[in-house]
Amino acid sequence: MVVVGNLFSSLPRTPPSVRAASGAAILHGRRAPLVGALWVLSLGALTALSYRTGCIQSQRRVPFFRPKFANQPSVRALHSTGMAAASTVPSIVVYVTVPNHEVGKKLAESIVNEKLAACVNIVPGLQSIYWWDGKVQTDSEELLIIKTRESLLNSLTEHVKANHEYEVPEVIALPINGGNDKYLEWIKNSTRDN
Numbered sequence: 001m002v003v004v005g006n007l008f009s010s011l012p013r014t015p016p017s018v019r020a021a022s023g024a025a026i027l028h029g030r031r032a033p034l035v036g037a038l039w040v041l042s043l044g045a046l047t048a049l050s051y052r053t054g055c056i057q058s059q060r061r062v063p064f065f066r067p068k069f070a071n072q073p074s075v076r077a078l079h080s081t082g083m084a085a086a087s088t089v090p091s092i093v094v095y096v097t098v099p100n101h102e103v104g105k106k107l108a109e110s111i112v113n114e115k116l117a118a119c120v121n122i123v124p125g126l127q128s129i130y131w132w133d134g135k136v137q138t139d140s141e142e143l144l145i146i147k148t149r150e151s152l153l154n155s156l157t158e159h160v161k162a163n164h165e166y167e168v169p170e171v172i173a174l175p176i177n178g179g180n181d182k183y184l185e186w187i188k189n190s191t192r193d194n
Contacts (some may be wrong), residue, residue: 001194015150018019031133046141052165085092085187087181088181088184088185088187088188089149089150089151089184089187089188090149090150090151090175090176091147091148091149091150091175091176091184091187091188092147092148092149092150092153092173092174092175092176093145093146093147093173093174093176094117094144094145094146094147094148094153094156094171094172094173095144095145095146095170095171095172095174096143096144096146096160096164096169096170096171097126097128097141097142097143097144097167097169097170098141098142098143098144098164099139099140099141099142099165100140100141100142100143101122101124103164103165104142105122105190106146106163106183107144107160107163107164108120108122108144109158110159110163111144111146111159111160114159114192115153115190115191115192116145116152116155116159116191117146117148117156117191118147118148118150118157118186118187118190119146119147119187119190120144120145120146120147121144121145122142122143122144123142123143123144123145124142125140125142126140126142126143127139127140128139128140128141128142147176147187147189148187148191149188149191150173150175151194152191152192152194153173155194156171157171
């Protein structure tokens, strides 16, 4: 604090009579807001550095800053163990694009009816720009966001390929590293084993 005080010694100070009347925030003149701002900025820089370097654990070494979830397992720990709770199974989110709402709704219903997924969201209004047949193509599409078990990915992929009108349908899976345990249990209970 002494170093910070020396940095701002040239700033105008509030007269002692005003300081006494205005409370603790003005005891240090105009230094308090500046010191607070520098402290907040330094925390932001440390946070940015830890994310940029991939070392999120480095935040725990700053004694004044404790992340809200410091005592919970990291995302890597959740992923490496499969899931957070024993009553869930490794789950994924799968993206599939479709040419229009009717095709998407039909495919989504067949996926849920076959218990290949617990839920399928249909997101309208996509514009896809992609390389196909040696040139750039542009099409309007809709996106299916499918929540399912990781173990069902191959069966789901085969189902999509068999029931999709595209020559090469998009089927892209992303792991669910954590979340609401009740929702993850619901995914498990709403899908078939294999």
